[in-house]
Amino acid sequence: MPIRGTFLLPSTVTKTLVCIDTVESAEFGGRFYNQYLPDCIEFGGAYDFVNKMEDIFDRFRFPHAFFQSRAFRASHIMCQQDAIADKLICYQDETIFTQQKGCKVTILLQVLTRQHATWQGMALWVEENCSVRFQSVQELLGMIVDTLSKPSGGIQLANWEKRVEERQG
Numbered sequence: 214m215p216i217r218g219t220f221l222l223p224s225t226v227t228k229t230l231v232c233i234d235t236v237e238s239a240e241f242g243g244r245f246y247n248q249y250l251p252d253c254i255e256f257g258g259a260y261d262f263v264n265k266m267e268d269i270f271d272r273f274r275f276p277h278a279f280f281q282s283r284a285f286r287a288s289h290i291m292c293q294q295d296a297i298a299d300k301l302i303c304y305q306d307e308t309i310f311t312q313q314k315g316c317k318v319t320i321l322l323q324v325l326t327r328q329h330a331t332w333q334g335m336a337l338w339v340e341e342n343c344s345v346r347f348q349s350v351q352e353l354l355g356m357i358v359d360t361l362s363k364p365s366g367g368i369q370l371a372n373w374e375k376r377v378e379e380r381q382g
Contacts, residue, residue, distance in 0.1 A: 226275050226301070227324045227334070229266070232315030236361045243315055245322075249273065251304045253313075259354045270327065273301065314339070317361065322353075 226249055234243040244253040245262070247269065254269075256262040310321060319339040326333045331349040338344070347353040 226273055227270065227322075228310070229269075229322045229324075230310050230313055230339075231262075231320045231322050232313055233318045233320070233357070233361070234316040236317055241317070241357065241361055243317075246305070246309050246313055248303050248305045248307070248309060249301055259358065263350055263354070266324075270324070318357070320357070 226247075228248070230246040232243045232245065232253075233241045235241065240258045242255075242257045242261075244255045245266070246253050250269070254265050256265055313319070321337040321339055322334065323336075324332045324334040331351070332353070333348050334346070336345050336347060336353060345356065347356070
């Protein structure tokens with residue numbers, strides 16, 4: 214018997230393509246794409262990126278937040294969020310992840326859980342076909358900022374692992 218008020222979500226609901234277009238003073242900006250959003254969402258910095266991603270996760274109600282705001286009454290905002298999540302629509306197909314590229318770096322992000330008030334998941338550096346697991350937003354953002362601030366502009370492969378397909382080939 215299903216839990217009341219829940220429904221099954223596809224595992225790709227948090228799969229997000231992050232296109233980093235600008236880097237200024239260790240702050241990056243760009244846009245991100247998700248199949249379940251009608252358009253791209255632009256962000257202007259790491260803080261803005263995290264907040265907008267959190268809003269999307271809250272709207273999708275996945276991955277479930279470890280901490281949630283509590284109230285004695287249901288708010289109007291939560292009722293709207295429930296309506297959005299119940300009508301989850303796939304606006305774009307998988308080609309969105311291959312068609313769009315960032316001017317500086319393109320990262321395919323898969324957030325698997327939100328525990329201890331942060332994210333855990335995997336990131337794939339599209340241009341180099343390298344991946345990394347991260348245990349927190351700080352770890353993910355630190356890796357991106359450190360590598361983008363290098364004079365060469367490229368991400369150091371020391372923190373990123375080559376994909377398994379390449380190792381076997």
